[in-house]
Amino acid sequence: MKAERFKRYGVVVALAFFCALLLWIGQWSQLPVFSNEGEPRALTQGSEDRSHVALTFNISWGTEKVHEVLKQLEAHKAQATFFISGEWAERHPDIIKEIHEGKHEIGMMGYKYESYLERKPEQVRSDINQAKEAFEKLGFENIKWIRPPHGHMDKEVLTMIENQGMQAVQWSINPRDWENPGTNNIIDAVLNEGSKGDIILMHASDSVKQTAKALEVILPGLKQKGLKFVSITELVSGGESETTQIE
Template sequence: MSFYTWKIERIKRYSVIIILALFCAFMMWIGQRSQLPVFSNDGEAKALSKGNGDQPFIALTFNISWGNEKVHDILEKLKTHQAKATFFLSGNWAERHPDIVEDIHEGKHEIAMMGYEYESYSKMEPEQIRKDIQKAKEAFEKLGFEDINYLRPPHGHLNQEVLSAIEKEGLETVQWSLNPRDWENPGTNAIINQVMENSSKGDIILLHASDSIKQTAKALEVIIPGLKQKDLEFVTITELVNGGQAKNKEE
């Protein structure tokens, strides 16, 4: 009788172990699946426009396609207020301003791309998009940036064909969730108010550092401290995607 009791207890013990193992495997699977929707939707490529709203992270992003006068003001404000950002650069611009690209990198900011010529992808055939991305990759590789992961379509123009073409080149598409339209120069206070009134956890903020912008650097003097007061932490796109865990190799 005791033998059968021992056997039953042993079966129960092993059953509990198996159930726990299956549960852990299931939770790991769920965790992996939860990462997929960031850049995919039922197998279709999609753009990242916002991070996890449950985490206190926010991403400043700056587009640059021309000019070399305003970007240094932006970098100085970021340095002063100890905020990191992601810069989306056209390959054509990066080739012509390698010293500024290096300044951005040395500031611990992330380098991403906007293709090479900064021409709308929605007006191109997939092969034209591929060639533009390849040309951009070559430009950044010559500058020492071989591991760029993110691309913002020129002018933000996007459709499913563009998304698929970008994905086929091994890149992830990044858009934004908050656009204060600083390139229109609506006034420093207007830029500040748009960001401060509408920002929340996980936001990707679209700003610019090309020479057309005249008020963005000054707006950052208020925006960065203001967002910190809202208990938000500035992260790169990579860190936003990975929950703030990824760090630059130099760190």
Template sequence: MKKIKRYGIIILLAFFCALFLWFGQMNPLSVFSTDNGPQALSRGDDKASAVAVTFNISWGTEKVHQILEQLKKHEVKATFFVSGEWAERHPDLLDKISEGEHEIGMMGYRYISYLEKEPEQVRKDLNYAKEIFGKLGYEEIHLLRPPHGHFNKEVLTIADKQGFDVVQWSVNPNDWKNPGTEKIIDDVMKESSKGDIILLHASDSVKQTPKALDTILPALKKKGLKLVRISDLVAGTEANAKEIK
């Protein structure tokens, strides 16, 4: 009996050690933290056959419906980065995004470049955005895409201290400029490969993105790529961070 108990304890300890190591590998926070301080994620692991489709929203309500329809049609889960100001004005749409099992990240409260703000203003903007999302029932948001994608080391440090992971992109077809449906499709298809983070928009400024998605989403799948959310892309992978000097 003593031997059985002893072996049982050893097996139990081994199990918990393995579980601890497994969770450590699955923790996406390790992707954003390095010996040189917090970093911004620019793309995932190019060994994994997956890309993350992301959308920015800071104003308007029309295009987000069309984009959600395309994502549903092609059975794709994406990550939406929304400003706190937009979320506050359109909580019903925020809920609709979440109900579609899409991931929600934030772009602070007001869509103004953090490089135009003093550090304390950046802190206030992030704090206020956190408060707004919390009131709307989204207390656990940890992904941040700074307005216009502008940031420096100081912004990264502020974001990190407030519990945010900064996410950039590696593929940008500039769909907000409305360069033409075919141009958007060509740029995404030519540039996208394993591990990429694709930047698209769901604000009302985009006129051609919903139609382009009807071609892009199935075409990416035909390339053998799985279309995932940011958290799925980084979980258990060695992702690439963007170094800011």
């Protein structure tokens, strides 16, 4: 009888362990992999398996246009990810709070908005660490997404970012709104190309004069295409994401 009881207990324990192992494997399978055989890569697009799209906005200077952008996002109930320089964040903690309270995700663009390709490796590491400290003081710890200033990066920069426990984010659609090419041109560039898994690059600095107006059409237009606005974190979770190897 004791042998039979121990046998039953053994089977139960083995099944419980097996189920726990499957859950653990399933959890890790949901995490995106950004390196290929040791080569660091930049995230460029999410999975095409789900009807998700990520709006991203860069901010490095000015305080006027960001409010117009936030107003449009709120009106259309659209979530976005804001990539912000640490230097700007320190100067405008009230706007950072407003972005966060709007349930938008916070990413960083380093501390100073200066190309990492024009700086020495130790300067790049220092800039990232300084940005981390700036955001931590504002209550944003463990920011995992970084868009290097101007989108400039190479293998060495990506390796430094990876060593910091962060992931570089690029984009798949760029309407070049910072050039102010015309509201309709911005709208067409996004709506004609926007599809599942896209990461859309836009700006909320004061250099953009037409972005907020373009969003009045872009936001409902993407919704009509059956797309849901999500953060970068949600975009890459639960699906295979595309990355780009930087030379």
